[in-house]
Amino acid sequence: MKRSRPRTSRKLGSARGEDDMTATSTSDSDEQGDATYETDVTEADDATSPRKRLRSDENCSALELGLPGESGEFYDDPLDDDGIDLSEIPEDFDKAPGTIERRERIETRWKRYCVSQVLNKPSEPKWREPEEALRQASNNDMYRFLGWCLKLERGKNNRRLKRINKASSLNTDWKNLRGYYQKLTKIKINDEDGSDVRRGMKYLVQEHGLDTQPGKKTPVYIEDIGPFNETILSTQEKRFYLGFQRIQVCLFNSLALFTVHRRNALLSMQFKDLQISLQKDPRGGPPIPMIELTPEGTEKFLGLTKLTTFALPEIVYGPSLVICPHTLLFGILFHARAFRNSRLTSKAQLRKLFISKGCEQLLVPLDPNKSDWYIFCKTELVNGVPTIQRTVQMSKSAMSTLLVTFGEIRGWKGAFHAHQFRYGSGKVINESGWVSKEQHMLIMKHASPRTFLDHYHPLQLDTDMIRIICGLDPEVDLMRAVTRQSRWRDTRRPRYLTDEQRAQLENHPELEEARRNLSNIRAQYEKTQQPALLPRIQQLEKEVRNTRKRLHRRLRHQIRENFDEEQAFLDIEAQLSAIVAKEESEDESFLEDTMHPLQLHLVQSLLSYPISSSLEDEWNRRDTGAAAVVQYCGVLEGGPLRGRPKRNASESTRSASPIIRPQDTEQTQNVANSCEVPVSVAGKPSRASKEYLENSEKPVACFQCFANKGLPDHVRLQMYHDAGCVTRHFDAIHLKEKPLKCNWCEVALLHQMAFQRHAFDVHHVRSRKRCPNPVQELQRQE
Template identity: 45%
Template sequence: MLEEFFWFCLRLTTGKNGRKLPGIGKLSTLGQDWKSFLRYFKGATKVPLDTELGLKMNKRLRKLAKEFGLDDQEQEKTPIFIEDLVPLQETTLHTQEKRFWLGLQRIQQCLYNVMACFTVNRINAMRMLQYKHLQYSLQQDLHGGPPRILLEITYSFAKKYMGVMNTFLIPEILFDPSLILSPHTFLLSILFRNDAFKALNLKSMEDLRQLFLEGGRQQLPLPLKREKADYYVFCRVEAKRGKVTVNTKLPITPSTLSSQMKDFGEIAGFLWSMFTHRFRYGGGAIMNTSGLVSNAQQNLIMKHASMRMFLNHYFPRCIGTDMQALMRGLEPDSEMMRAVMCMGHWLDPRQPQDLTDQQKVSVEQELELIEPQKDSEQLDKLEQLKKAVTNTHKHLLYALRIHIC
């Protein structure tokens, strides 16, 4: 019965209201659907699926994958390192090829990028971040410098592995050479904009810099207003009937964050598509090779049950070890190896981002687009065919642009 169900799913081409489905093209996607089914089965019956039946289904799913010709190759896992984040941030701040209703939206996107890089969290864990999950304070500088800002972030919507929530400590870097990589720059601007600090005289960075620690204290807490505890850091900005509204009680949607990151990556000139998990690929690789983070700490940070999860799904398949130098007893060129592994290796701002008029016209001659138009005389299917033609046209334009790039 289960095999027939997945056989049926693999053959599905249209969904509700005749909407075309993306289909299952990879073995990993079929495996994810199987895991989702197991979770649903356990939730509905309160009993996990029989182990022997599960093993048999794994074999049958592999047979189905061969029968339907599913791709069994892994998705490329090119990581994003800090050197890739710089051009992405600069593009997000400066470009006019993508515009927003408010400057707040650019600031939110920049903050999201640096938070994804420094905390390697998933998209939903970050977009659901609220003011009640933040704690700011001034800390005594142990090196004799001025007081330093400390940000404590507790991600309550991350996976509850081991029943705990991670709290990340992000101290200010004094005399930071690049403020576009500082989360304090963007987050404090959002908090000051919303008048979020409880202290009445704390309205700007100038006010914050005038605070000092006295009486031998190590820290000075900077609490936020309780009435704004439910405000979202990445709030939703909407435009209705020409009026732009900022809804701090609703989080930004995952699709908005993902599409914005993808668009800015294309504008910056990155060959591969930008998405949040690339920060997890890069962060995981750095922690794994740094020698400063134990396996237990890495699992806790990334919310993994074991290192097997990291090796199977996150560790880049491109070997970053300079094997030639290693075998010849030479000094490995670590900088070179890291440079050719990261996203910036394929950075080319000159690559085309739009199709020419001639290229757009060439798509009109594709049989995939012409055939549905021939049947458009059937009035009962007119609306459905119009939608199919429009979607096909967009698909062909996108495919041509990807081919050219």
Template identity: 25%
Template sequence: MPWCQQAILQSDDTNLSSQPPNGKIPIFKRGEFFTKAYMGDASRYDVDSDDEEEAETFGGNTHPPEYYRKAIEDFDEAEYDGGNYSEGSLLLLKAIEEQWNQFCSIILRRDPVECFRDISVPVLYHFFDWSLNQKVGKAGRKKRGIKTRSALGTNWKILRLVFERATGSKLDAKINRRMHTVLSSLGNKYDLSGKKRANRCMTVDDLKEQIQETLSTTRKSFHLGELRILAVLFLLLLAPAGSRPASILQLRYGDIRIVLARDPEGGPHVLLIRFTLEFTKTYLGSKDAKTFTLPESIFDGSLLLNTHIFLLGILFRHQAFRSPSLVAPHQLNELDIHPGEHEMPLPLRSDLQNVYVFRRAVKTLTGYEISPEEPISYGMMAGWLRRIGELLGIEHTTIPYNLRYNAANELDRNPSISAALRNLALDHANSDPFQKHYLGREVCADVWAIVRGAKQQQTLLKQACSVGHSVSRRRPADLTAEQAASVNTHPRIRSEKQALRRALKKETRDAWTDEQAVKDIECQLRGDKYAESPRTSRPGAPQRPAQQRLLQAILAPVSNTLEGQYQRRSRAIQAIIVYCEIVEVQPVHAGRTDTGNASTDYARQETSSLAQAVSSVFIESSKERSNRCFLCIGAALSLESDDPSVERLIRAFSSPGDLTKHFRRRHLSNLASNTRPECKVCNVVLAHKMHLQNHALLIHGTRS
């Protein structure tokens, strides 16, 4: 074999003679592919006849044999113990492992791994008994503790995984069987609840009410209008796919494909949304991605359920289309498909490939803006959904999985969907998870009619078994002024105020259904009309003009013509684009008042004109101080005069010192280091933070 085939070729233009210099294989410099730590002196790798086979193996490859010999010696098998876990699972594993380490070191005074090797039922019993008695966590914080048997069972499953990771073997089957009795005994001892979470479905009608309340309420602030739109888009993408909510939140622009498709039945061209979801539960490796296709319903009776207008609103808001001329929604009406073809893609910008669609808002100098890369967490989205459900008056806590339950049950009941396709959509390996967790425990069938052979009242049963069966606008969503005051005067107020508020609110809501039903029955039997319910919480602020225009566009009636429908769609998308930029007013709830004085009117603000406010923030001497924030007034200049947030932005502070605190906390602390701040009342752009502080003092009398 020629020696050049045995060499490590480092450069395409290296001149090689027919014989190796000094009888050795040269090592060229390109890439420095093998470091001295492995190679050492190159002279060690002379090739003689005995090494011919080894040289042939190395010839033309990247690394010599020594590289792999060394790598095998240094290989750490511990990195590959167990399965591939998601971040949430890793947190649970770490928490249980820390508890086990504490128990072994403090109670047993032994090494945790040694305790695993000598594990027994008595040790496991007293570990969980000790764990159930832990009331205080890190930094003296009160622990939530284990409240249900299912949570105790989950901790046992996680401990088994910790055991396997520590010992490399599975727990003895005999111990595993006995632990079922142990967990049951501990559940009885600590009176743990065996009640499972309700798996009621959120039907399409429930979803419609949820979306309308999300768009219209002012009792829940999203800080930035785009977050309100994203809260709706999340529901509309989750509802048809039935996917895990976390996979929707991890959607990136690169996972979305917008296509203009030809209708094979001869109708007008239809916009398709194709979105690909990565499986988020990665135990034992990642799963295959699935792509869902949603066709637009052009003559949609309600735009509240139109996924396309909300997604297109976000795409146009961020100018996400790769075509530089496609910048307005009305341009979609002008597009056509090339003759002989079925589709025309509308590609998105390649630089948005890995950018999250669902991103949280971050504070800026004068308001909020969408974070460049920080996604909305599952807890944040779940909190929004729960709050809107409370405002709707739903008895049960609304969760994202209500929509997943609904999709699963609808797919199961549909005769054109096989069990295999249902499992594929839900990311289930078989039908067991569906039957155990997703199949509604509220049996949604008119079983007596089926047995009798009579006509089934399926529509009524579907409503009765859904999450929306209990909707009542009279149901309390917040604490009353008196309830809030009672919490504030509680003797344990300092450490448990928030916990007491949550507990009182839950108790009030849980008891309301039956108590109110008794009152209604007595009222009707007396022959009286329904009495007006007392106000249980503060009313929301008036809707702002942009919110009114948004609702007006989305609730617009169906047009009789195709052109009218296109215009309806364009107006709705444009209203969404505009609303995305709105900074929302934070509502004040009775439960958040520290003094218990809930009689303060939400809208009580000092009245003064915007023009007077602008003139008041300019000083005539260096000793003069202002009581108004020139940055907030600058933000008010971009709003309409009848916008209710104007009064809040131009209000006067009690003293220049209060203004200084506000200026530091609200503006300076949120000014990024690479940002050039702008003073809108002076219409000047400032160089940096210190320039802003100097401008604030010399021009506007605001000390910082």
């Protein structure tokens, strides 16, 4: 029988009241001790509590009129009057910058393709609207678009493209095109619909001769990074504004080796991602310094990637200090005074701390005001002064360029990049037996073990097949050595083109065509004097410069790639002819007379070996290394070197060709191996001295810089090419100083002309700058 509505309402209300009473009673019994819980304990148990109003009750008259509900309670619900609608949220707001850039590039190319199709097929109106053309595009249209992309020569801002040489790049364009199509039509191209396009892509790969093999995955191991950091610390072929920048590169290599993190994750690390502590030794030893890293800059989607923490305890009697993350990182932290305890300024003080009884650790907190400081921060000139921008992250391109540069200085073949750390260290932990498959995926941030096999495992196998099949123990060390980065190391590998090679490129057809086009436009402008031709002239001038640089890079890359085989042929010919070229010393660039004293102290401290088995001596060695890092972080190195390095006459003769020719032992003279100050062919010393400046009639060193004790040694003792270079330096730098004062004689000069006369009469430096009238200059100063 059907129940009436009133009775039903009462029945439901009664049931709801009983439930509310039960819930209230339970809540009262559970929270009697809560002083903030207000209730009337004398209230009758059978009193029915009124039903509270829910936010979903939008039809209540009391809510519409702004009046209280049945219980007399008000709800301060927010109004839905701000925010944006779902349609206004960009579809790619959560994508990586690289993904967005590639999608924008494919959209721009599709629009350019539609413009070309309008000219080619004016009878088809769909090409006049690029988005509508993509909605109506057939498989043949997409296939022809991909083939058109392979022929493109100019990209954004009319810049010349590198052209597509890899089949994987073509697949990437197809993937981005499908994403653009799905963005417009809200329809995904499945495997069946795209089968015809993929068949056409295979034809394009064969037609254009695209490379179908993946890039070389050459790993780097700890045997490579130790000497590599030694080269970074000691080389004089690369300079920075501050020594802090040199330490940063070494620390990046160390952390990338031991944490297998990506470049972006390491560069985004801030002080807040660190946790420093002293941990109690389970075996009863002294406290162990611990560094825990939790970088938040890992690759993630909507922040769903789980952050992993890497614990790095200090290993006593461990590897070399040049790759020890504790020595380098503690040096940077102490230099930045990053600890909350301001009196904690050295690692020696850190070792004196102890863990309280009943505790397992002692946290060493960092200054919360410096939590946003980057470990790998940017250093730049601010008003001519090198300044560490602690809150500005170092760019990815800057770190990549440094790795490539130091790799070339080390003599490595090819461009060294940060992903090679993941190739080597990922392979080591995969084969160690101490890491499970699941933990390996967590460390590498992979969703499947297949990712490591497809994209990270080196393609050159280090399996000793012959000895394994013969039942012998494999040569693990040998097979690992022939697959790592340092196998192709050769310090003779040229880094720069010679003057002869540069001169030969001036006759290249591409460069001649670019110059011819520029000459034609200039001749046309001289005849017509049309202002509209000036932008075209500037564009062609830029085209000539870019063409010359592109040809230089191409020839340099070709010489470096062919160096191993060509040099091996010459070495074998020399040995068969009983003519052996003198070998360059292993530490040729390690010249004590060209290094800053603190840099020499840093290298000696980090390259030191344990002198005894005493724990205190090993602590002192590590603490000395960290202190040396702190000292060198503030050293002014003078800034990056400009241009190609200067070469002696013997080197210029030897470098006439990209390959070093075999020479007799008697003809080879390497002055860098001498402990004395090397002397050039012209008889001038390689470094300025007081005796030289006093006795030289035409000095090629600056007396003003030499007498300034505040300048770095490489600036004070710099030797110029000739006296004319000193003149240009003096006119451009020292004549503009305020006040005018001779640092050598400690004499103040009234005006520029007096300084010019003093420099010529006393220091034999002739100035060519036309100075203003001294009387007018003095009146202007007054």
